[in-house]
Amino acid sequence: MSEAILPQDYYLSSDVVYLAQDLLGKIIMSKVDGLLTSARIVETEAYMAPEDRGSHAYGDKRTKRTEPIFRAGGISYIYLCYGIHNLFNVVTGPKETAHVVLIRAVEPIEGIEVMRKRRDIKQSDLNLTNGPGKWTIAMGIDRNHNATPIYQKTSSIKILNQPRINAERVQVSERVGIAYAGECALRPWRFRIKHNSWTSKPDQVSYS
DNA sequence: CACCGGATTGGCT
DNA sequence: GCCAATCCGGTGT
Numbered sequence: 001m002s003e004a005i006l007p008q009d010y011y012l013s014s015d016v017v018y019l020a021q022d023l024l025g026k027i028i029m030s031k032v033d034g035l036l037t038s039a040r041i042v043e044t045e046a047y048m049a050p051e052d053r054g055s056h057a058y059g060d061k062r063t064k065r066t067e068p069i070f071r072a073g074g075i076s077y078i079y080l081c082y083g084i085h086n087l088f089n090v091v092t093g094p095k096e097t098a099h100v101v102l103i104r105a106v107e108p109i110e111g112i113e114v115m116r117k118r119r120d121i122k123q124s125d126l127n128l129t130n131g132p133g134k135w136t137i138a139m140g141i142d143r144n145h146n147a148t149p150i151y152q153k154t155s156s157i158k159i160l161n162q163p164r165i166n167a168e169r170v171q172v173s174e175r176v177g178i179a180y181a182g183e184c185a186l187r188p189w190r191f192r193i194k195h196n197s198w199t200s201k202p203d204q205v206s207y208s
Numbered sequence: 209c210a211c212c213g214g215a216t217t218g219g220c221t
Numbered sequence: 222g223c224c225a226a227t228c229c230g231g232t233g234t
Contacts, residue, residue: 047215055215061231063230064230065229065231079215079229080227080230081214081215081216082213082216082226082227082228083214083227083228083229084226085216102215121218123218127218131216132215133216133217175215176215176216177215181215201216
């Protein structure tokens with residue numbers, strides 16, 4: 001039964017850093033407009049409010065937008081970034097715990113033709129799903145799917161269990177795009193499957 | 209109600 | 222490497 005849908009209990013852990021790493025290698029599926037796509041999760045990031053300045057829920061800030069983050073784990077948190085991109089997070093932890101895992105990149109398994117059609121780019125297939133704003137398009141995910149459960153058979157988005165990736169095969173680094181978060185930006189909460197071709201942008205190289 | 213800026217991307221110089 | 226796209230959430234007047 002390694003391909004069972006991950007149950008809500010899985011997402012209720014308070015250890016969001018563990019979960020972010022554990023979600024690597026799991027299979028995310030979507031069924032949107034009757035079209036099935038599936039892919040392997042190859043890159044994640046953990047966001048851990050209230051202390052985490054990189055999180056929308058920093059300081060336990062509650063707004064209409066951040067409200068789903070405070071619900072019990074196992075639902076989606078999808079928001080619009082730069083007015084263009086729908087970024088998908090998994091809400092984790094018990095109710096009132098504002099932790100999420102951002103899925104940053106996936107490796108296509110099923111429905112790659114559907115993904116090509118949705119993305120409509122004239123680039124290599126490697127560009128179909130190798131970024132947080134890219135794979136959601138490929139898999140038909142947008143804010144209509146915000147704050148919905150992902151642990152039910154009937155869910156349009158769900159994640160199937162797979163064996164945990166060994167720590168030696170995981171590349172740990174700083175998170176992307178949150179320089180404004182000061183010291184929090186330095187936290188090693190980005191996780192990638194090592195040597196996987198479908199992960200997103202490489203680490204920034206700094207010259208001094 | 210006006211303004212600022214963002215957990216990004218793709219195309220062009 | 223640079224930068225526009227595009228829009229809405231959050232904040233302050």
